[in-house]
Amino acid sequence: MATVLPTPTMRPGGRPVEVDVTALAEALSRRVVGEVRFDDGSRALYATDGSNYRQVPIGVVVPRDLADVVATVELCREYGAPVLARGGGTSLAGECCNVAVVIDFTKYVNRVESFDPALRSAIVQPGIVLDELNAYTRRRDNLIFGPKPATHSHCTIGGMIGNNSCGSTAQWSGTTAANVRRLEVLTYDGVRMWVGPTSDAEYERILAAGGRPADIHRRLRELVDRHADALRNLPQLPRRISGYNLAALLPEHGFNVAQALVGSESTCVTVLRAELALLPEPPAKAMVLLGYHDIVAAAHAVRDVNPHQPFVLEALDDKLIGYEMRKHMHPAALHLLPEGGAWLLAQFGGDTVAEARGKVDVLVETLSQGEHPPTVQVFDDPQHEDQIWQVRESALAATARVxxxxxxxxGWEDSAVPPERLGDYLSGFSKLLDEFGYGAASLYGHFGNGCLHTSIPFDLITVQGVRQFRAFVERAADLCVGHGGSLSGEHGDGQARGELLVKMYGPDMVRVFEEFKAIFDPDNRMNPGKVVHANPLDSQLRLGPDYAPAEPATFFEYPSDQDSFARAANRCVGVGKCRRHGGNGVMCPSYMVTGDEQHSTRGRARLLFEMVRGETITGGWRDPAVADALDLCLACKGCKRDCPVNVDMATYKAEFLAHHYAGRIRPRDHYSLGWLPVWARLATLAPGTVNRAARTPGVGTLAKLLAGVDPRRQLPTFAAASFKRWFHRRTPGGSGERGQVLLWPDTFTTYLSPHVAAAAVGVLEAAGFRVVMPTQQVCCGLTWISTGQLGTARRVLRRSLDVLAPYLRDGLPVVGLEPSCTGVFRSDAHELLGHDLDVERLVAQTKTLAELLTERVPDFTPQLTGVDGRRPKAVVQTHCHQHAVLGFDPDTTLMARAGLDVEVLDSGCCGLAGNFGMTTEHRDVSLACAERVLLPAVRAADPSTLLVADGFSCRTQIEDAAIGRRAVHLAEILNGAVRGLAPGDYPEQVLARRPGRAHVLG
Structure with a gap:
């Protein structure tokens, strides 16, 4: 099958490129050890980056090693296919999407090959993530790769080299180019060589060796000799990222071919390895926030701050802060800001905190003597500094989907001017925004280097809106150039600015850029249509005037997305935070395990976007590519909180499953675990018989087979006594002085962990509440939601809401013990049942045990007794839905009040997550999630240390995989504290399974 590729992939002045895609895919599959993906789903995954552009690639190669990369380029050359080497895929200028064979290094080609602390250097593969490199080098000698973009937790070194990335610390370290010593590169025609600074002797040696490397170096020398004067007269500013970095080829800069290729955006060569210069990180830092009247005043103040040589100098405006407040982002940090309408964030480094703080004090004293001194807030503790950094690093996503x-x-998000001219540039730019009706755009950025960031409310779906977008960008380019600036100060040119380079450099210099590219890539096969010979900036838009997605009827209402699933599917802006391999938060557990784009939140969102678009993904709700990507989604809801734009993939997955299986036979576990509330109620008729049968050889195996459960998993053990029957027959306790609370009888606690519910009753009564519980059968519908049986879930939830309505109207708090079920009331109920006053009451009145006690009984502080007077220790696993929906701060507060020394694990999802992990096809991923942090921490914990996990799934995962250890619920700990038990007493007493015994202990 020969495919004629679109015009942008032509060689300039040549004929369209024709590629036999089928033959190429077959040839790659024979030669490449890694993954060759030419299916529609994989192509759709890589059709967009973080920009406004969309180009569906020919195919994707995920190389296993560098030999795979060489083979891929060789075969692409044989078949005439363009090549695009891609990093983290977060690029904002369109350089990471093209009609080409995309090479994704991130999954496998991501090693530190060597590290020399004495030389302060490391040789790395292009797929390594910046934070992981710095963690490696920092552990050994406190050395780091200096530039630090906001995407540092997931951007790759290869991507940083492609864009010549900078980030906040470039004020101190310089750009990526300034920190690259050598590159091993591969040209499209097969030359593999190391390049770097080239002395005259080295140049002569290369020429003497002959061949293509000699030809490349000779032509580069001739190019720079012809245009040396023009190159020396290029705009001088810290962030001149636009165009090619040809000044590095000047003799006074060492004829540095590596640095000339940094920022070439995969348009010239494929980078195989990089030798990086490392810098000693300042041991201590101090930060000051300076408040100004507005962002223009803050920009003018840069001239006063920069002479003090801050480590970083960033800026934020009041619109950004307002948008973060509206989205409930970083509330604790936003209260730390001093008064003002804009802020400069200056950080200073030193050998000690006192030295760094001294630099801050000198700056503050100097500024206080000015005509308009700023308001000031100084920080020198890491916690507050980190909180402020989160505000700044979330800016891109915070200004989207407000x-x-x-x-x-x-589209015009990273222009840069000389720092001393920034105030004047911002003044003119603000007027331009207002003229075009874009005044809602927030302004922030790396002001110490004169770099401005902004996201603009362009209309990219109507003809007139796209025309206005183009007109604005052209005017903004003129304004920037008029202030001696660069169209790009960080993100590169790609398609967004390549067409505009003539405004900045003039036609003659643009022709020099074209000649530079042709030296390496004469046939224009490397990422064509970017930087030079660029596609029009208003073509190949991800949306565009012809964007007309399907608007399917849905079960959920998507109130945050104007009741539109298509809009929800387009919520992802490509930031890529879901591609982290660790760090704080839950998102995205399956990506952390697989390292595969299709198993990231972003990848799944991209496929859903393509599904409703209906071009590359044409199967709609039945499409297997979308089903495969969603299959490893644990429905943990981590993305609902951790994603900067709050993509809720768990909800999207449930919606997809509801339609995907409509009128079809479902997987067996959907009928067994998805209907667990029904089977649990039936099991109470003869729990002993059911439990014995489940553990009888042969019978238990057959039961697991019929249920779709992995034979190595244990089936749930049903309670020997009915908690609900026990509760309703008992004499109510508690003084009732705090009023009544309704204890929600969720399926997991009622039928599988009744000792938890009994302990909670003891705690609530000890705190002065009178506990009530509905007599009717109720359920939140969680198991039906997670398996996409949404019609049933809606009916179950509506029936339960009708039962709860009288209690809700009386103002009773509803206390949930199982986080996933409690999360349904706080989140899913509103989207499934729509606007309803009883739903609103349910959302507002549902509380976790910790929330109720910290809010309503602040003096309730039952004390745990440790050994020898020491505070007892606890290792705590936070349930995903506690993290994402409910919040966990009240729990840690309450445990601290009870005298517990708490270590809250940064473990993410435990990996079980409802029915996920119970099935054979998911078991390996499930356990791999747990083995990241949770299970090693459990095994390493001292026997006297309590293991705390409120989620039934978390406790099950620990019991199944960590032999001899059990986790307890917070209610059990508090119940023990009320009774004055020491942690050593818990295994025999607090963990009693029979409800009656647990209550007696309470």
Whole structure:
């Protein structure tokens, strides 16, 4: 099958490129050890980056090693296919999407090959993530790769080299180019060589060796000799990222071919390895926030701050802060800001905190003597500094998808001017925004280097809106150039600015850039249509005037997305935070295990976007590519909180499953675990018989087979006594002085962990509450939601809401013990049942045990007694839905009040997550999630240390995989504290399974 590729992949002045895609895919599959993906689903995954552009690739190669990369380029050359080497895929200028064979290094080609602390250097593969490199080098000698983009937790070194990335610390370290010593590169025609600074002797040696390397170096020398004067007269500013970095080829800069190729965006060569210069990180830092009247005043103040040589100098405006407040992002940090309408964030480094703080004090004293001194807030503790950094690093996503505001987009998001001219540039730029009706755009950025960031509410779906987008960008380019600036100060040119380079450099220099590219890539096969010979900036838009997605009827209402599933599917802006391999938060457990784009939140969102678009993904709700990507989604809801734009993939997955299996036979576990509440109620008729049968050889195996459960998993053990029957027959306790509370009888606690419910009753009564519970059968519908049986879930939830309505109207708090079920009331109920006053009451009145006690009984502080007077220790696993929906701070507060020394694990999802992990096809991923942090921490914990996990799934995962250890619920700990038990007493007493015994202990 020969495919004629679109015009942008032509060689300039040549004929369209024709590629036999089928033959190429077959040849790659024979030669490449790694993964060759030419299916529609994989192509759709890589059709967009973080920009406004969309180009469906020919195919994707995920190389296993560098030999695979060489083979891929060789075969692409044989078949005439363009090549695009891609990093983390977060690019905002469109350089990471093309009609080409995309090479994704991130999954396998991501090693530190060597590290020399004495030389302060490391040789790395292009797929390594910046934070992981710095963690490696910092552990050994406190050395780091200096530039630090906001995407540092997931951007790759290869991507940083492609864009010449900078980030906040470039004020101190310089750009990526300034920190690259050598590169091993591969040209499209097969030359593999190391390049770097080239002395005259080295140049002569290369020429003497002959061949293509000699030809490349000779032509580069001739190019720079012809245009040396023009190169020396290029704009001088810290962030001149636009165009090619040809000044590095000047003799006074060492004829540095490596640095000339940094920022070439895969348009010239494929980078195989990089030798990086490392810097000693300042041992201590101190930060000051300076408040100004507005962002223009803050920009003018840069001239006063920069002479003090801050480590970083960033800026934020009040619109950004307002948008973060509206989205409930970083509330604790936002209260740390001093008064003002804009802020400069200056950080200083030193050998000690006192030295760094001294630099801050000198700056503050100097500024206080000015005509308009700023307001000031100084920080020298890491916690507060980290909180402020989160505000700044979330800016791109914080300004996107703001409730009640038009969507904002990149397109003019990283211009840079000389820092001393920034105030004047911002003044003119603000007027331009107002003229075009874009005044809602927030302004922030790396002001110490004169770099401005903004996302603008462009209309990219109407003809007139796209025309206005183009007109604005052209005017903004003129304004930037008029202030001696660079169209890009960080993100590169790609398609967004390549067409505009003539404005900045003039036609003659642009022709020099074209000649530079042709030296390495004469046939224009490397990422064509970017930087030079660029596609029009208003073509190949991800949306565009012809964007007309399907608007399917749905079960969930998507109130945050204007009741539109298509809009929800387009919520992801490509930031890529879901591609982290660790760090704080839950998102995205399956990506952390697989390292595969299709198993990231972003990848799944991209496929859903393509599904409703209906071009590359044409199967709609029945499409197997979308089903495969969603299959490893644990429905943990981590993305609902951790994703900067709050993509809720668990909800999207449930919606997809509901339609995917409509009228079809479902997987067996959907009928067994998905209907667990029904089977649990039936099991109470003869729990002993059911439990014995489940553990009888042969019978138990057959039961697991019929249920779709992995034979190595244990089936749930049903309670020997009915908690509900026990509760309703007992004499109510508690003084009732605090009023009544309704204890929610979720399926897991009622039928599988009744000792938890009994302990909770003891705690609530000890705190002065009178506990009530409905007599009717009720359920939140969680298991039906997670398996996409949404019609049933809605009916179950509606029936339960009708039972709860009288209690809710009386103002009773509803106390949930199982986080996933409690999360349904706080989140899913509103989207499934729509606007309903009883739903609103349910959302507002549902509380976790910790929330109720910290809010309503602040003096309730039952004390745990440790050994020898020491505080007892606990290792705590936070349930995903506690993290994502409910919040966990009240739990840690309450445990601290009880005298517990708490270590909250940064473990993410335990990996079980409802029915996920119970099935054979998911078991390996499930356990791999747990083995990241949770299970090693459990095994390493001292026997006297309590293991705390409120989630039934978390406790099950620990019991199944960590032999001899059991975790307890917070209610059990508090119940023990009320009774004055020491932690050593818990295994025999607090962990009693029979409800009656647990209550007696309470």
């Amino acid at each position: 409730p009640g505001m038009p969507d904002t987009w990149p």
